[in-house]
Amino acid sequence: MRQAVSQPRSPEAELPALTGRARTLDVVLIAIALLYVLANSFGFGEFARLPQWYWGVDIALGVVASVALWWARKHPVLIGVLMIIPGTLSITAGLAVVAAVYRLGASASPRLSIPVVGVHLALALPYHWVVDVPGMDWLTWLIFIPLLYLLTLSVGLLARARQQVIEGLQRAAVADRERYNAQLATLRRDERERIAREMHDVLAHRISLLSVHAGALEFRTKSAADPGHRPMSPEEVHDAAVVIRENAHLAVEELRELLEVLREDESASPLGASRPQPRLEDVRDLIDEARRAGQHVDMTIDEAAVQNARASVQRTAYRIVQEGLTNARKHAPHSPVSVAIRGDDGRLRVEVTNPVALGLTATEIPGAGAGLAGLTERVRIDGGKLRHGLTGGIFALSGELPIGTP
Structure with missing residues (x-):
């Protein structure tokens, strides 16, 4: 478990853990991208340099780019590379391409996402030279497109960094919890062993007292029939029996305490169960x-x-x-x-x-x-x-x- 927690997760490994909320957001984003395609479909007349037949290709690329966002979480680099085509050739795919660039920055390594976005920029800038974009001159296009791509990529990288910080904190919390549980288990084991040693000493002491008095009682009562030995008086027998009873009672009580401590549930710390030292x-x-x-x-x-x-x-x-x-x-x-x-x-x-x-x-x-x-x-x-x-x-x-x- 510790090894699995310490290893970073790849984007491909995130899909099984995707929540219903994440997938719902993906569906909403695809719907918005398709609405963007639909809205731009009615502006064909504004793009005078586009032939009639090419407008259908533009819309088709926009639809494909929008639907491809469904796989952007699982394969951000692959989708980001494939989006170069609609990002270069289709005006209706603009929103889907921007969303793919964000997902690329949020889910992929910067050493992969930055070069892919660089290719996007290099191929998207000449579009205005081929087709005049209404309401935007060439200089504005040269400023707007790089800013749009770089801002989107930066937001994605920021989201990725935030997620890495959260996952790092989660891994650290899990590791700290495991260390705490291990230390607690060690403390419990050491405390139980200490209690067991204490009880061994006490029980050995009690039982040895029992053995001495029981042996003396056995010897003196057995020798009562021998004329050469003085039999035990009733008071001596009573005193010996009292000592045996008291020490037997104490031994049983201390043994019961030992068993209660050793049978204690693991969720309860035995640190408070120690007897006075x-x-x-x-x-x-x-x-x-x-x-x-x-x-x-x-x-x-x-x-x-x-x-x-x-x-x-x-x-x-x-x-x-x-x-x-x-x-x-x-x-x-x-x-x-x-x-x-x-x-x-x-x-x-x-x-x-x-x-x-x-x-x-x-x-x-x-x-x-x-x-x-x-x-x-x-x-x-x-x-x-x-x-x-x-x-x-x-x-x-x-x-x-x-x-x-x-």
Whole structure:
């Protein structure tokens, strides 16, 4: 579609697009040209040098020239060339020839229309020398005919230039609309992908909490028959069930929100559907929630760096902490976790570390999942770097982000 819009249309390609109004104007113009032929048919006596038999030829040429105007839109150059004959030999074809010159200027390229009109002038001027035109002397004829042809051609060229400007504006509008639609589609896709990443992080966090509490509940209730283990009290069972129910409810609500956004109609922009974004000040709530789930979390936060960090960096730093807590909960559930957020040389450094089970190797630490892959891309967009790996029995997830503009 873009290629078709950018190519200029030839006059021959305009015919299928002709409107009923254009064809009606052509019919009216042909009718006026025929009336001009009829009106001049009664003035034969004024042209004394024309023989009686030639007057019929003159009228016939006038009629043919008038009817030929029907094809002047589709083939302006061809009709303009053919009109040289009646324009040279027939006085009754004058109006039709002038109309053809206008159509030639309006529809054909100037490099074609100007030479054709030049031939018209060169062959039309001697007519007055052969036949005296009543009411017009030779000098007046030499001035009037060039002015008539050149004025008509100029009006046609002006109409052509106007049409080209309109078509150029239309093509530019179509191209701008296509660019806007493409940008809007890209924005929608990027926004949906961002929302999907956000929801993945949140759901992974919720489900990991569910898994921890459900596992603890399963272990403690199963071991109640073993005399060596203390069974869970009703209050502990109740608290665990409340945590499971609340996190299951939140997970379902957040999943429903995700599905609503992703199923949103293409005509509606999803830009307004974004959920409130977390900030670094929300890390404390995240850590408190992890502690309530049974994780042992040690937290160190540089308050000055947190306050100075821009919103996108705070959101990314929050996601680093969330991903680190989630991974620790899934792969090292009984290990203490250390969270450190510090500012240094205009950079915000976020690190989440936890010891792993003895004998666990780096290849057994999940590092290619959607969470870390999406987080790596998120940090890269914010102009930072993300590292994760196992060193000396400690798994570390660390990110370095610019506090200000990257």
